[in-house]
Amino acid sequence: MSLLMTPDNILSSFQEKARFNFVWRINFVFTIVGFVMTVFTYIIEDRFFVYYAIVFFITVGSLFFLKYLRSYRQVAKVLYFTISIVLGLAIFTVPESLHLQEALWMVVLILSTFFTLGNGWGSFYLLINSIFYGIYYNFQFAGTAHISLTIRPDALLLLSIEFTIAMFLIGYVMFQYGLINKYAYKRASEAYEELNSEKQIVEHQNKENTVLLQEIHHRVKNNMQVIVSLLRMQSREIVSEEAKESFEDAITRIMTMSLIHQKMYEKESLIDIDIKDYLSTLIKNLIESGAVDKDVQFSVNSSLKSVSAKNIVPLGLIINELVSNTMKHAFVKSGRIELTLSPGEGRSFNMTYFDDGKWKENGEQTFGTQLIEVFTEQLEGTYKRENNDTGTYYYFTLTEDDIE
Template structure:
């Protein structure tokens, strides 16, 4: 059940309440007007005014449906009439007016809100404080002189006012019950939707993990085929090109492996992935050299869109270092850290001595392509302690 359904129910209940209370006031007003006229009671004129006001209220409600305006008119009019009756008819005890005060205050709270209810509470309280402290002390003798007809009027008014108080509380309880039912229904719907979403999310996660697993296996098949093919190649240069291609495929295969090994497929743990990648590149067995490496990262996660070109950049850097910078041994360091909300910095360094002309290889051209994909930039510096690459790369959004 939606909040609009509850709102419509509440408005309909309030409209019906104003209609009912007007209808009851009209009937009671008519009876009391006739009765007080016949017994020549002082309250005749007040009942007559109330009767006309309620006739007007029923007419307006039927044709214009403006229950809030009618409620304001009704409450204000009854309050004023009650005050006039209290202070202009001193020959009555005016005990029944206190019940009408309760009816007006409860009705105002119920149909027009807290501020209006508080207003009528204060106004009616002031009226009766004045009455009980100024007028009432001089009316003690009336209890001995009340006519039987007046007692009938008091009895009717008391019964009707008590009925209306109960009716107000009944309507209020009805709205509360409806609200509780709506809240419980909405809670159950949300719980069911949550269960469905969690199930679908788990299902999609498992499916994506399976896809990554199969892609990784397919890449392994491709690697195996390339290695079989490379065994038939006589040219050392061509065989080396095959091995470089295999290394690049293995780099992408590792990404898919990491994706299906983790529960969340949105981001990858950078340090874990880079450590595994560099270790795999160094221990491929293609180049027999003793290489130490150190990976440091304060960047917790990168998107799955970013990790592919990033991994290929590092793959080319490590491959180039192993081929062109080290004779027998060396050290590679890799540092990754956030730059701002969108970009991160990466410093790659080796302590080897690069061979001349190696800075413009096909691998270097690939690095430039992948850097462009990450909307970044880089520079290469050769120092006494080794060769350094400084990158500033963008952590792309998942679907960018």
């Protein structure tokens, strides 16, 4: 196994693994370079021997902590900080040197920081190392510019080795950065393709379910129409006018529920029904069936967009009883009906029903009135009736799961 292989770690994401591997490998290279340079500068008695020795021991300690702590961020922070201090000491304490190699090591350090610790720490080390060289060139470099430097062959070899390794590490940092970006782009493309594929499957299933539910509503509506037809055929054989009237009331209630299923299969979304459209159609049908020789006008005003499918049935049946009672007991020749719906507090909504007819009060609670009370309780609501000179008002406070 290569010495550059990282120890097994518990990091989950590719980016974290790549950064951990990078810190491990560049730390390993620093260790080798530090050891070689320490030995070489000791042999040639170079002034940078102490600094290479310090770097060597620092990197050995970093490898140890990386292997056993598995936390590359903390190790990288300590490693980068101590190397920055060593580079700064080398610049300010070794005279008669152009300190070009320190600049390259600083570039490696800054790029590594940006890659492993992010923009904040990278900017911090960029500022610190820029300050080091800013001080050096403004306060020390001018004093050594006149000195004629005698560069020995072994010093040239040392500089060439440092430059080669530093340039290699700069390339390695950029290669790792490109590798991360390439992998991220690949994973993003795969994720997009996967999500797109799942989206198509969900859309296809949703379309199938919608068509199936629409077909169910259509069949239910047709079945109710058959029931209505059977009831009408049966009513022709009934002699009693009271029984015929009861049959007609039952037919209108079934038609009210049938209209709900018709609206459900006519719309693309089966979640909610357009409440204004449904109630307008319902009242129009009730007026046409119950006002053969009466001129009845109506209006529906609603600030609610929709009502859930489970609540539309009792609501429609309440309207059915109200309009039917109005047509039977309030209007003689003509009349006007107004229906208003608006949001209330919390999950409640308000409904006001008005007609301007003159009711034939008999003081008895009819079956239709009982149905209104039953359906109002089903919607967890309350209502009250008021009469005045202008007409009759019904004030409802009802509950809806999702008010829109």
